[in-house]
Amino acid sequence: MDTHSRRKHHQTENNSDGAGPVPEPDPALAGITVQKDPAEETVRFFLADEKATENFGKLLGSLAADGDVYCLSGDLGAGKTLLSKGVCQAVGVEEEDVVSPTFSLMNIYNGKVMEVRHFDLYRLNSLEELADIGFYEYVGGEGVSLVEWGELFTSELPPEYLQVNLSIVPEGRIAELIPFGPRYEAISKEVLRHVDAGA
Numbered sequence: 001m002d003t004h005s006r007r008k009h010h011q012t013e014n015n016s017d018g019a020g021p022v023p024e025p026d027p028a029l030a031g032i033t034v035q036k037d038p039a040e041e042t043v044r045f046f047l048a049d050e051k052a053t054e055n056f057g058k059l060l061g062s063l064a065a066d067g068d069v070y071c072l073s074g075d076l077g078a079g080k081t082l083l084s085k086g087v088c089q090a091v092g093v094e095e096e097d098v099v100s101p102t103f104s105l106m107n108i109y110n111g112k113v114m115e116v117r118h119f120d121l122y123r124l125n126s127l128e129e130l131a132d133i134g135f136y137e138y139v140g141g142e143g144v145s146l147v148e149w150g151e152l153f154t155s156e157l158p159p160e161y162l163q164v165n166l167s168i169v170p171e172g173r174i175a176e177l178i179p180f181g182p183r184y185e186a187i188s189k190e191v192l193r194h195v196d197a198g199a
């Protein structure tokens with residue numbers, strides 16, 4: 001054993017301090033950190049870069065089941081569509097198939113795991129238009145529904161859903177999860193558990 005490897009070995013022993021080896025961070029969660037505030041009910045995550053936003057979406061997608069609804073809010077460029085791409089990839093949609101529904105208003109993706117119904121309500125002006133794009137038939141039905149700008153039609157949203165608020169900060173993005181209903185409280189806790197465990 002040369003001096004270098006002996007030193008490494010020695011350091012490993014020192015670091016273990018009886019608690020076992022320090023787990024390697026999960027590369028799929030790199031750049032995602034929890035911002036806990038015990039005074040608040042909601043959980044915030046800091047997303048350091050574009051990849052972190054996409055991976056946060058993948059994590060949400062991996063936890064989704066048929067009928068789940070995620071509403072994505074935040075200014076233009078906050079990352080709603082990028083996060084949606086992550087969700088889509090997690091349920092087996094080819095990344096290049098996913099495009100912003102800004103003009104189409106709704107896109108449907110046939111993922112290998114489940115369907116994704118991806119809405120952007122920004123350009124809609126009335127409940128008639130909402131009905132016309134099939135919002136009432138599609139949201140909460142089979143597959144997972146992603147609703148960008150759902151806050152423009154809060155009265156039309158299902159009673160239970162996960163609200164994801166994205167905000168732009170100079171260093172990256174903040175994602176806040178606000179669960180409505182027990183199903184989404186469970187998902188929020190799972191997200192927190194994964195990010196905590198991967199940190």
Ligand SMILES: Nc1ncnc2c1ncn2[C@@H]1O[C@H](COP(=O)(O)OP(=O)(O)O)[C@@H](O)[C@H]1O
Nearest residue numbers: 047049050053076077078079080081082172173
């Ligand atoms: N965590 C991040 N840090 C820095 N830039 C990001 C981050 N997440 C996303 N972005 C950038 O922000 C933009 C988000 O665009 P998009 O997903 O289309 O936003 P939206 O759908 O909310 O209008 C992209 O240009 C992307 O590169």
Ligand SMILES: [Mg+2]
Nearest residue numbers: 080081100148
């Ligand atoms: Mg968008």
